[in-house]
Amino acid sequence: MYIDSHCHLNHNRLLNIGGPDQVIANANAAGVDGMLSICCRISDEFPQILDLVSDRKNIWCTIATHPHEASDPAEKAVTQSDLVAMAKSHPKIIGIGESGLDYFYEHATREDQQDSFRKHLRACIETNLPVVVHARDADDDIIRIIREEGAGTNLTGVMHCFSSSRKMGEEALECGFYISFSGIVTFNKSQELRDFARDVPLDRILIETDAPYLAPEPFRGKINEPALVVHTARAVADTHKISAKDLAAKSRENFFRLFPRALDTFIADGEAA
Numbered sequence: 001m002y003i004d005s006h007c008h009l010n011h012n013r014l015l016n017i018g019g020p021d022q023v024i025a026n027a028n029a030a031g032v033d034g035m036l037s038i039c040c041r042i043s044d045e046f047p048q049i050l051d052l053v054s055d056r057k058n059i060w061c062t063i064a065t066h067p068h069e070a071s072d073p074a075e076k077a078v079t080q081s082d083l084v085a086m087a088k089s090h091p092k093i094i095g096i097g098e099s100g101l102d103y104f105y106e107h108a109t110r111e112d113q114q115d116s117f118r119k120h121l122r123a124c125i126e127t128n129l130p131v132v133v134h135a136r137d138a139d140d141d142i143i144r145i146i147r148e149e150g151a152g153t154n155l156t157g158v159m160h161c162f163s164s165s166r167k168m169g170e171e172a173l174e175c176g177f178y179i180s181f182s183g184i185v186t187f188n189k190s191q192e193l194r195d196f197a198r199d200v201p202l203d204r205i206l207i208e209t210d211a212p213y214l215a216p217e218p219f220r221g222k223i224n225e226p227a228l229v230v231h232t233a234r235a236v237a238d239t240h241k242i243s244a245k246d247l248a249a250k251s252r253e254n255f256f257r258l259f260p261r262a263l264d265t266f267i268a269d270g271e272a273a
Ligand SMILES: [Zn+2]
Pocket: 006, 007, 008, 038, 098, 210
């Protein structure tokens, strides 16, 4: 059974393919029995996400401000202690994210993004929750800030939708972080990424869709959904010369090791929600 470690189940685009319940049913039918729905805005989106995940079986969520939103006054108004209190408020909240830095789009100023990233990392250390990191054209600052904030602490997390340089990936592994591969790893042009995936230890790999974005081959360009994570699993499994099933089992173990709070509300097959 597969776990999609990063998707956006409340995203409007999923309404075009039946909405969250249909998408979750499709995923379960494809052997995907766990999903982590990622928060991008605390001030307005978070309550909707929590509502969506709270009574659905093996669906969890995170809480944070996406780097694109870091200059928004309502997001900046959320203090570290607010964030810590919210993160502890429900057992289905199992991580802090989507955090990180994006200097490619730069929808928010670099200063606001860095402040927000540090606030998230400090909240992780305080709550013992892992961070979900979005990195684009900001590799050096991401690693520097993780090292500065994380030194001597229990800080851990995942580089989501990994498509950065090998150097950055290796540094993230050195920091104890996990690497999550998305549909990008299935794209024809992604040979360098597959070469890196082959060298990531099997006990540090997660798989994700980032649905509704980035559908894997052979569905590239369509609306993505968690059911399609099986295609990403196969591409990563091929690099390690193991079966997709074995890769699914490994990445599942990794998911629960990184997000142990998910086990508190995990419901095994056959049990009622
Ligand atoms: Zn995302």
